[in-house]
Amino acid sequence: MKKLFVVFLLVFAVSCTKTYTRPSEEEVKPAEEIKEEVMKVEEEAAEDIAYSRDEDIGERDLSPAEVEEMAKTVFSDIHFDYDKYNIRPDARPMLDQVASFMGENGDYNVVIEGHCDERGTNEYNLALGERRAKSTKNYLISLGISSSRISTVTFGEEKPLCIDTSETCWQSNRRAHFVVTGRR
């Protein structure tokens, strides 16, 4: 009985896909010799990628002399609470220092990198890292630095300083990092 039902379903299915007239029982029966099908199987080859070109972003790397000069001025990272992007009071002295450097050295710009710890989704962390960089930028603007001299980039959880699974490590990764660039 069950088999009959299956056959009926099959007849129905075939009639839907192949033709709109209901086939007779005869047509559903397979031929004695079924037709052999042929399929060519090939493996896809991974090739060298033709990468798209990146346009210039209007920044220049520092000259060797400038790099030497800059080595005297190392800005520490500032840190953030878990899943937060507000500037903590303990970050203010460093931000004051960055602002006074920029005030005195008009030839330099700064890039603020926002980073997160490894926990959570990459995409959400990228957005969070961007907010950290932007709130840092806004703070520097409030100290009188022109917004055109500050750019931001997020690296989310992609560039950890530390890879242990501990709060100390996570805290060091939740940071804004300052990179000094030349002004064009």
Next chain:
Amino acid sequence: MKKQGSEGRGQGSGVRQYIATSAYSIACVLGMLLSFSLITTADARIYIDISSPGARQLPVTIITTGPTKSKEIEWIVKSDLEATGIFEMVDPDVPGAEIIAVLDVDMSGGLKVVLSIKDMIENREVLKKRFDASKIIIRPMAHSIANDIYKVVTGRDGVFRTKISYLKELASGKKELRYMDWDGYNSKRIISRGLTTSHNWSQDGNYLFYSSERKRQWKIYYLDLDNFRESLLFSSNGLNIVGGTSPDGLIAFSSSKDGSSEIYTVNKYGKNLKKLTRAFGIDVSPVYSPDGKTIAFVSDRGGTPQIYIMTSQGKNLRRVTYEGSYNTSPAWSYDGESIAYTGRSDGKFQIFVVQSDGTDLRQLTVSGNNESPSFSPDGIFLVFDSDRDGKRGIYRMRSNGEAQIKITDNIVKAMTPEWSPYLKK
């Protein structure tokens, strides 16, 4: 990944036209992929209805004749079929098989296999098919054969020749975009330039979209899988992260071009930009439902990151998840009824599935941290990443949580898998 007519081309700029031409010649020179003949359905009978719960296992025997190496094909075919949970492999000397698949393998000059599938109950041959390859390519051959056996038994297309894209973390901490076969083998590097994160397939399987950071800018690029040529899809100030793609070729993404991270869509030429959300806070990870009518995404507008859905026009916003304070990376099931996502529970990240109306919440993983679920195109499997054995790698399970196995090598650190659609070969 074979070029299908002029889909996705022809309407573009002069540059695109040029690319299409060279793509065609490259594809011709390399003779990539397959010509196909459709399986005749005239004598089809469904042996197992996989949509009915608790379907029985079908006893199947596979017999291989040919050189010693042809056993490898048999092993791969068996392992593909067994992974589905609906086959019971029966040794040739044990009676009871309802289906016998005979693989007649010839490796003299290329690789030729004649597959014959016999229905032992009705004592008749139900499929006879010859597979030709110019080289000894065991794996693609075996997966193609497994697809045909699966199709005969279930009436559905198997996923054994689909791909999974993912990120591999190198010793330097840098991640490169790769793809591999559905079983974790045959991994190939795709993109290694810059810092690459999110990635996703076009629904026709012809393109891979991804976000890369190069020169401190996050842009969305796509790779034409016919010619491995990269193009820029979208760039702006701020952060641009690609999400999912729609059946009619739109790409959803998040961008902070106007300040806060919002959800946008563009067409495949990067044009016709539409802004779908306007909320203070972070909106990321948009993915289209299979019918393209609904978008699921992550927003922290309610204070914590949660899954929301809205129409593909940005209307009728509804929150889907309420359990827990961190729910991200949504993925639609193939029927559009449920959403898999990553949620934090007891300090660990786990894979959950919930109906899109927020009901019937189920947790699919328990051990370690498990993230980034992605469904197979037939909805039968999920891939995700997990650190349950210490090193993060790609795992596969059935979509009800059964049969969780690691498919990437133990020495590889791998994450964020995205399952391809069916690929045209």
